[in-house]
Amino acid sequence: MDAHKISANQAKEQWWWSKFKEKDKDKDSHPWVGKVLSSAHNQSVSVSQNTTTLRMADAAQQQQQQRRRRRRIVVLISGSGTNLQALIDAQNTPALPDVEIVLVISNRKAAYGLTRAANADPPIPTGYLALQPYLKADPKRTRDTYDVEIARMVLEARPDIVVLAGWMHVFSEGFLDTVGQQRQLTVINLHPALPGAFDGAHAIERSYEAFQKGEVEKVGAMVHRVVKEVDRGEPVIVREVEIKKDESLEAYEERLHRTEWEIIVEGTRKVLDEIPPT
């Protein structure tokens, strides 16, 4: 700013002083009047400074409140983790705002999804617990106690949502009852078939074969809430996928996976947005 130019505040200040001096001319210039006015001025300056400070603090607090607490996501995987990668890439974009993937758990040591989590920026903490080694370690252990142990690992991360992204293990009540103890904690699952058809494992191959044999007209994928009955939970997102007569399984699978990468983000966002802000 050029030296001869003054700021709006300085101009306001000089106007104020000129008014103050005009007033002073009309009145007896009792020394105390000057003192009262100048201290009034000083007070008004300090009040306005305090007001400004208060206003700034209030604005900062409002900004803080507007900046929602990041919603915490735990992801369970068993394989390559391309759907986990879709979630990692979508974090804090308009597709999936105000989130943090806080833990990735695999039941298979060789799952490449664990590498994806470690390579994320910042790296995502991972956990690993496979059923068979767990059972072999202690004869008193059961599939149900395994499920409770997985649930404990999940709850320790204080999630707002649990996403099964290619988690190839059927949960018993042990898991569902344990995570169900945390209010409003939803578990969702990505399933490569439409509701009510091809529940369970190998759904991609089974639905592809059924279409090619003319047994079904439509195929697709869904994200659903997880209940005890496998793949029978309420659908959250359902998306049909184009399939062509006599095309290869690989061609169909590639198209299906692209759809999965979209709906796993949409489904996660949809369920998180159902949670009232704290």
Ligand SMILES: Nc1nc2c(c(=O)[nH]1)N[C@@H](CN(C=O)c1ccc(C(=O)N[C@@H](CCC(=O)O)C(=O)O)cc1)CN2
């Ligand atoms: N109680 C529930 N558990 C799980 C659900 C669910 O809806 N309710 N969804 C599945 C995911 N899933 C299909 O989407 C699925 C995964 C695995 C299996 C399965 O038969 N697994 C075998 C082991 C297979 C293997 O290790 O290759 C098993 O668990 O014995 C069925 C369906 C996740 N869990």
Ligand SMILES: NCC(=O)N[C@@H]1O[C@H](COP(=O)([O-])[O-])[C@@H](O)[C@H]1O
């Ligand atoms: N019944 C569950 C099931 O079949 N899930 C399937 O596992 C794959 C995981 O891929 P990813 O490891 O690359 O994300 C996905 O195709 C998903 O639909």
